[in-house]
Amino acid sequence: MSANGKLKVGMYWAASCGGCDISLLEIGARILDLAQVADVAFWPCAADFKYKDVAAYPDGYLDVCFYNGSVRNSEQEEVARLLRQKSKTLVAYGACACDGGIPALANYKSPKAIFQRVYHDNPSIDNPEGIEPQPNFETPFGAVQIPAFYPAVLRLRDIVEVDYELPGCPPQADRVWETIQAVVSGAVPARNQHVRVGCGQKTVCDECPLEKREVKITQFRRHHEYRPEPGWCLLEQGLLCMGPATRSGCGALCIKGGMPCEGCYGPAAAVEDQGAAIIGALGGLLDAATEERAQELVSQITDPTGRFYRFTTASGMLKVHAQGGQS
């Protein structure tokens, strides 16, 4: 804490979309309350501090630092290490920092295959010389550098010790505000490796307004091919909904917008693997008396890997680290 008695806070974005930074702004006018008790000491999105400024801070200078985005390149790892050193409390903010998020879907592909598609093989490319971006490039005027692209997407906790994790893609404003209040007042759980905050202890099903009729799933459907009956549980109607395997906290927003849950709040409390959890949940919901029938039903789910692990590829038990040469 600084001379003016205010907390020093930081926010950083790594391999992310900017939605987390927007979600922090979504707390709206409450940000003025935050300004009463805290000074921003690093927030590239909104304030005028540089890596060099952060490097010059004493260790532990930042009372709280939120880190959003996954780790896809060398610069993001370096900043993660720097911020760990400079922060008393380091919070992984959002699905990408917690579990890899959508960028970690790239872990099913090799960097070589990614470069091949992006820079060599797509309908609008014009690259006869086969140029690829280079971490270090000699120009006639001097060398210019960009960070090295890593073999796989990592979570923040794969790089440094994390104190708390705040899930969601992005975290919802009210949960963010509750978390900030808890951190400011010290009413947070005992610090431990990746304790989840800013979320519930139940699942999205517990927040869902739709009616469960306790009927079994007779068919899996795709949402563009089927007009669901209003008011009735989407999963029971055969639309794959991640609600039973997803942590509560969002308020079932997507479902209120007419879409099934896609699982962005990550695994429920005390669950390690969200994909395994939905498989377990589906086991009890299928209208299948025989293994063959169960097989038939499950085979109707398109891209189970990409849907069961949409936000948690970097965390699941089926952790994938594609290497060069695979597709």
Add this chain to the structure above:
Amino acid sequence: MSTVASEAAKAYRRVSVDPITRLEGHGKIDIFLDQDGEVAECYFQVPELRGFEKFCEGRPVEEMPRITPRICGVCPEAHLMASAKACDAVYKAELPLTARLLRELQYNIFYVTDHATHFYALAAPDFVLGPTSDPATRNLLGLVAKVGPAIAGQVLQCRAWGHEAAAIFGGKPVNPVNAIPGGMSKGLNQEERARLEEICRFMVEFGKFTLKLFHDVVLSNKEYVDLILNGPYLHRTYSMGLVDEKNRVNFYDGWVRVVDPDGNQLCRYAPHEYTQHVAERVEPWSYLKFPYLKAVGWKGFVDGKDSGVYRATPQSRLNAADGMNSPIAQEAYEEYFETLTGDRSGRTPVHHTLAIHWARCIELMNAAERALELVQHPEITHPENYRVVCDKTPSEGVGIVEAPRGTLTHHYVTDEKGIVRKANLIVGTTNNHAAICMSIKQAAQGLIRKGKELNEGVLNMVEMAFRAYDPCFGCATHSLPGQMPLKVRVRDWDGTVLSELSR
């Protein structure tokens, strides 16, 4: 470093702007000065790649409108809509009128919010407070202090109501998921429509307020007008923008029209024809590609009629169109061209980079008027026609919208089950990548001169060159305060720091 390169490099001083911390997290400019202290070369680097084009392979195509908004949490609606339109094409789905109205309405409301945030939080401080004013207060808070809290109240209300509207459409305000192949996941009831109309009416008033503010603050100030017209901010490039059947600006749907630097049409293409017109170059020093016009060809980082470099900005959209589809915006369009080219018709393009801000205000006005028109359409609340069920065999499709930062193209190829086999994306800011590099270099060359003090104000004026594009270097451009943290170090060839600037 090879011996030859290092020998050659000794002749240059490097000015590093590192990092520009608002380009999806990271960005960097290296300016090389020759022995006379003049700018010899300039590298603007994008150090970011996530590889969506590859990892979307294998995903069911109907999931793309939920996955791709995560490319950018600042303008997720743009990806949502482009993706849903590509999916419509993949499934050959004919959308009912209500579905089209709903999508365009949601998109125009988003446009108002997005343009407003950029203009007030980022652009206005440079003009209201001055390009070389104290950097500590050259931000939205300083702007509020100077012109009073009423403006801030309007901007915050615009943002808050914009997000409320997004929640009415699809539940989730950031990274929405409600556009699907064949339409929308949910329709509007009367109560929701009434609230949206209230929001749209406010936005129309907000648009008028914004145009007036631009007049009062920028156009009434001779110094700023001189900076716009005569500063080092001018590139005569091709202009790209989406137009409707009457060649008026449309953000959601239509044809991509490109005009040359003199205003003559080069091409007007439907989304599925994009590969005939646009190609992308790769440079070894940046992860981001460089699109150009195929019919003209890539001639390097130069402007003019013989160079395939084009721009896709609010200004480009006005240049590429014959007018606007709403009355107040049309009036503003005519005034804009009359002031800048002497020709009210808009047939003579505007090329002054800083005038992009004015064009953005006109688009904001247009989006608000268009939204108000759409929200009153009698079909907008139809209980069923917000979607159709897709039943045709999927194959291939392209969807294009105008993202606030440029023409956005999504192209998917699927198998017969609708699983993505190939995805290609040309994203808003990418269109302007070459032009942004050129604008930074031009501003640096015009402003950093031997014997002229290299101070913070100069730096900010270099920065204004790319700020005009509202590049999606991240939501910095959409947040408080709207100020770029920059650090410039002037180094000798051996790395010795000669001078350092920061703010």
